[in-house]
Amino acid sequence: MSGEEQSVVRCVGVSRIYEQAAAPVRALRNLDFEMARGDFVSLVGPSGSGKSTLLNLIGGLDQATEGEVFVDGVALTGLNQTRLADMRLHKIGFVFQSYNLIPVLSARENVEFILQLQGVRSAVRTQRTSEALAALAIEALAHRRPAELSGGQQQRVAIARAIVTNPVLLLADEPSANLDSAATGELLKLLRRLNDERGLSILTATHDPLVMRYAKRRMRLRDGAIVKDSALSPGTATDPMP
Amino acid sequence: MPLKLLLQLSGRNILRHRRRNGMMLAALVVAVASVVLMNGLIRGMQRDMADMAVDNLVGHVKVLAPGYRDDPGVQRSFALAADWRSALAPGLLEGWAARLQVPAVVISERGTRGVRLVGVHPVREAVSFLGDVEMAGEFLQDAGDGRILVGRALAEQLETAVGRRLVIITEGVDGRSREAGFRIAGLYDADGTALERAFVFTGVEALQKMLGTEAVTELSMRLHEESQLPQVKAALAASFAGLDVLDWRELQPQAAAMFVYADAAIFIWFLVMMGALAFGLMNTLITSIMERVRELGMLRALGLRGRSVVAQVVLESSLLMLIGVAAGVVLGWLLAQALGEGIDLSLWAEGVESFGMRAVLRPILLVEDVVLIAALSLVLGVAASLYPAWRVVRIKPLEALGR
Numbered sequence: 001m002s003g004e005e006q007s008v009v010r011c012v013g014v015s016r017i018y019e020q021a022a023a024p025v026r027a028l029r030n031l032d033f034e035m036a037r038g039d040f041v042s043l044v045g046p047s048g049s050g051k052s053t054l055l056n057l058i059g060g061l062d063q064a065t066e067g068e069v070f071v072d073g074v075a076l077t078g079l080n081q082t083r084l085a086d087m088r089l090h091k092i093g094f095v096f097q098s099y100n101l102i103p104v105l106s107a108r109e110n111v112e113f114i115l116q117l118q119g120v121r122s123a124v125r126t127q128r129t130s131e132a133l134a135a136l137a138i139e140a141l142a143h144r145r146p147a148e149l150s151g152g153q154q155q156r157v158a159i160a161r162a163i164v165t166n167p168v169l170l171l172a173d174e175p176s177a178n179l180d181s182a183a184t185g186e187l188l189k190l191l192r193r194l195n196d197e198r199g200l201s202i203l204t205a206t207h208d209p210l211v212m213r214y215a216k217r218r219m220r221l222r223d224g225a226i227v228k229d230s231a232l233s234p235g236t237a238t239d240p241m242p
Numbered sequence: 243m244p245l246k247l248l249l250q251l252s253g254r255n256i257l258r259h260r261r262r263n264g265m266m267l268a269a270l271v272v273a274v275a276s277v278v279l280m281n282g283l284i285r286g287m288q289r290d291m292a293d294m295a296v297d298n299l300v301g302h303v304k305v306l307a308p309g310y311r312d313d314p315g316v317q318r319s320f321a322l323a324a325d326w327r328s329a330l331a332p333g334l335l336e337g338w339a340a341r342l343q344v345p346a347v348v349i350s351e352r353g354t355r356g357v358r359l360v361g362v363h364p365v366r367e368a369v370s371f372l373g374d375v376e377m378a379g380e381f382l383q384d385a386g387d388g389r390i391l392v393g394r395a396l397a398e399q400l401e402t403a404v405g406r407r408l409v410i411i412t413e414g415v416d417g418r419s420r421e422a423g424f425r426i427a428g429l430y431d432a433d434g435t436a437l438e439r440a441f442v443f444t445g446v447e448a449l450q451k452m453l454g455t456e457a458v459t460e461l462s463m464r465l466h467e468e469s470q471l472p473q474v475k476a477a478l479a480a481s482f483a484g485l486d487v488l489d490w491r492e493l494q495p496q497a498a499a500m501f502v503y504a505d506a507a508i509f510i511w512f513l514v515m516m517g518a519l520a521f522g523l524m525n526t527l528i529t530s531i532m533e534r535v536r537e538l539g540m541l542r543a544l545g546l547r548g549r550s551v552v553a554q555v556v557l558e559s560s561l562l563m564l565i566g567v568a569a570g571v572v573l574g575w576l577l578a579q580a581l582g583e584g585i586d587l588s589l590w591a592e593g594v595e596s597f598g599m600r601a602v603l604r605p606i607l608l609v610e611d612v613v614l615i616a617a618l619s620l621v622l623g624v625a626a627s628l629y630p631a632w633r634v635v636r637i638k639p640l641e642a643l644g645r
Contacts, residue, residue, distance in 0.1 A: 056640055059543070061543055061638075061639055061640040061643075062640055081547075081548060082547055082548075085542065085545050085546065085547045085548075086545065086547075087545075088543065088544060088545040089544065089545025089546075090545070094543055094544060096540065096543075096643070100536070100537070100540035100543075100643070102251070102537065102541070103258070103537070104251065104254035104255055104257075104258055105250075105251075105254070109250075113247065114544060114545070116244055116246075116247045117247075117544070117545055117546060118545075119244070161544075
């Protein structure tokens with residue numbers, strides 16, 4: 001297996017420059033970054049440090065101005081919007097800060113929806129949706145619509161939607177931003193369990209110190225550059241599992 | 243994106259804003275119903291114009307002597323061969339009538355009027371309005387009947403009645419005046435006073451005798467199907483060489499023109515109503531879509547393709563249109579049924595007659611018209627949704643998520 005295949009994410013000399021009227025803004029500066037399969041990486045840093053920009057580039061939602069981004073060995077640079085959409089659909093799971101569930105669909109439908117987009121057969125879809133809901137312990141909420149769920153419950157549905165496709169990578173941008181500390185704790189235990197038990201690669205961007213403690217690797221960004229990259233030993237995390 | 247999923251999302255998004263979409267639907271239903279009803283009324287008017295033009299002694303096609311239309315007189319007549327029908331394929335004609343029609347002056351004790359004196363064979367006049375006209379008194383007995391039928395309106399002008407005598411002066415075939423007294427057999431009540439004032443009828447053989455001729459001035463035919471007109475005209479033109487063979491559109495150009503204008507009126511009404519509605523629909527869709535930019539951005543971030551977003555917006559619009567058009571067509575049909583007895587326009591009888599219409603206007607709904615209205619409305623709905631769809635697809639997923 002080549003080194004490229006060992007890495008779920010690889011960024012080589014990545015820069016992202018936003019053209020502004022006053023002056024160009026360099027959100028990322030010649031950044032090199034590699035993430036192994038099964039890793040749980042937490043991007044930390046102050047606002048404007050480039051965390052979300054990096055997450056967006058890796059998620060194929062934005063294009064690097066310079067450098068190359070590889071996800072699962074595929075170079076995202078140069079892919080057209082349709083190929084990028086397919087890439088996101090089949091290889092990446094997203095968890096957003098504000099859940100972003102479809103309000104007119106129930107929890108189950110929100111999870112199943114992504115499999116419908118993939119064209120998965122009905123019977124398989126039903127089974128995988130049920131498994132994802134069970135993994136997140138939200139089977140009882142399956143028929144509720146987002147407006148009938150708490151923030152924590154909505155975020156669980158969002159995670160179920162993100163993992164139901166068995167993605168190679170889960171991207172979570174400030175997943176705990178709208179949750180109280182109890183819900184955040186539960187969310188992080190879930191993410192860590194998915195990482196430990198399923199080997200799901202997780203990359204999060206966060207301000208939350210609690211989130212940082214549950215990751216296996218912490219990468220600090222400042223002014224668009226990595227200033228510290230620390231692998232955390234299992235003992236470093238503060239009681240990641242119940 | 244699977245169609246089932248698209249339908250599910252579109253349907254629920256429509257239900258999401260019940261009041262807004264309900265009002266849009268109500269406008270749609272009213273507009274479509276009005277187009278359907280107006281179409282029915284205009285088609286009814288067209289049918290009236292065509293029927294009246296054909297009924298009004300014209301028929302679908304007529305054979306005339308050259309120059310008769312410019313100077314209608316007994317000199318411009320022609321002899322009708324006994325076997326003239328052999329030129330036509332059997333089964334084409336619903337009926338025919340040979341007539342001798344000349345200008346005349348009719349005199350009563352109270353007044354004088356210029357009229358068209360028409361010699362007819364009573365049995366053959368089933369092809370014209372005389373066939374089902376209301377009659378006070380008696381109808382003519384046969385072609386040799388020397389009495390006359392006078393219109394009710396003319397009788398009022400002449401202050402005469404059934405059984406009274408009128409003097410008629412016209413020109414004979416030798417160019418000399420002919421004058422004779424005719425007893426009134428009956429007063430006919432046509433669907434319009436213009437006809438009643440214009441025509442006086444007598445037996446064709448009686449009139450031929452008075453004018454000193456055995457010829458007729460016109461041969462009028464009514465067809466089972468108007469679509470057979472070109473075929474019949476061609477056969478008659480070959481058979482009656484040297485005579486004019488003219489269809490009702492050529493003989494009644496005003497009615498034919500009104501027929502065309504009525505088609506244009508339907509189209510204009512559709513464009514005005516549905517065009518205004520398309521902008522309303524577009525506005526509603528833009529509002530609805532722009533409220534969901536973030537949601538649509540999220541869907542695209544998850545992997546929904548741009549064309550699927552377009553499909554979703556178009557489908558939402560199409561569903562709204564489909565429901566609105568179906569309900570509008572039903573409402574239009576119900577309104578047309580409610581007006582089944584017709585709209586009484588007798589208060590404006592003279593104006594109505596000048597357009598070649600009857601005093602009672604009945605809507606006529608044609609399946610092909612309703613299908614066309616429904617199809618054009620749906621096309622319009624799809625077209626109106628393309629701009630909102632284009633606007634939302636132009637927004638990149640990342641930008642949409644940031645809103």
